[in-house]
Amino acid sequence: MSEERDGKKENLLNKLNSSFIDFVGNAFGESGKDFIEDTSEKIKDFSSQSIKKFMEFSDSVLDNLKLTDNDQVMKMRDSVEDLLKQAGLLEEDEEEF
Numbered sequence: 001m002s003e004e005r006d007g008k009k010e011n012l013l014n015k016l017n018s019s020f021i022d023f024v025g026n027a028f029g030e031s032g033k034d035f036i037e038d039t040s041e042k043i044k045d046f047s048s049q050s051i052k053k054f055m056e057f058s059d060s061v062l063d064n065l066k067l068t069d070n071d072q073v074m075k076m077r078d079s080v081e082d083l084l085k086q087a088g089l090l091e092e093d094e095e096e097f
Helices: 001-063 071-086
Strands: none
Touching: 001 071
C-alpha cells in the first residue's frame, strides 16, 4: 500500500511540474518555459552531485572508523545506495560494470 501511495505522490508531482511549466509557458512565452526547464535540470544535477558527494563522504567516514569490516553497516550503506539509485537520485557508476 505504501508503494501505491508513493506512486500516486510521484504521479501528482509530475502532473504539478508539467502544469507549472505549461503555466509559465503560457504566461511568459517560450523563453519563460525554457528558463523553468533549464532551472529544473540544474536543480536535478545539483541534487545528484550533492548526494554523490555525501555518499563519498560517508564512505570516507566508514573507512576511517574502520566500519567497512562490519557487515551490518555495509549492508545498510548498500541498501541506502540502492534506494537512491532506484529513485534516480544517484547514478550508476561506470566502474561498477
